[in-house]
Amino acid sequence: MRFPSIPTILRAFNTFSNTTFHSTPVSNLRGLNPNPRIALLKSSMPTIPFIGSLFSSSSKPKMSDSYPVQKNEGEWQAQLNKEQFRILRQKGTEFAGTGKYDKHYPSSGVYTCVGCDAPLYKASHKFDSGCGWPAFFDAVPGAIQEKPDGHGWSARTEILCANCGGHLGHIFKGEKFGNPKDERHCVNSVSINFSKEEGDAAAAEKPKV
Ligand SMILES: [Zn+2]
Secondary structure, three states, X not given: OOOOOHHHHHHHHHHHHHHHHHHHHHHHHHHHOHHHHHHHHHHHOOHHHHHHXXXXXXXXXXXXXXXXXXXXXXXXXXXXXXXHHHHHHOOOOOOOOOOOOOOOOOOOOEEEEOOOOOEXXXXXXXXXXXXXXXXXXXXXXXOXXXXXXXXXXXXXXXXXXXXXXXXXXXXXXXXXXXXXXXXEEXXXXXXXXXXXXXXXXXXXXXXXX
């Protein structure tokens, strides 16, 4: 058996050297790789606030509801007490049977919005539904807004004050309580005030004698 010739050994060493030489730029490239990545990140960063603005704009329809009375959250918190704010502005619900107007049946007068004093319901609209919340079968014309709320089995219709967008409660139809419109406006006592004076808006509806 012959030993490899010196030129062969040299060639082998050279090949090895070349290999290590070639591997050097690769490791250098690895070292360089983070830089292009950073560059890539930096170039993509402007899209992040852009996407963020898309999301924030998608929540804007709430703000675009144009009610005559417009106040920001801080202003509502300053005006309303904690419970009024929770129900009127955060769509909360008072416990059944606890509202001060649940068993309240005056012969005349008007219920107004706690948020903006707009006349919403007349005393003559109120009836005893036994549900634990003030119930009305009709409202002052144009005073309330109906809005779909929830989906599927939990679908309901929300009632909002048309003047300030305050949450009043929910409306249920076709329950056959025997009232003229077959509707039950289930309203939180917290969302309304009662006034013996019907005011101009409600008085305008009175039939002329
Ligand atoms: Zn209101």
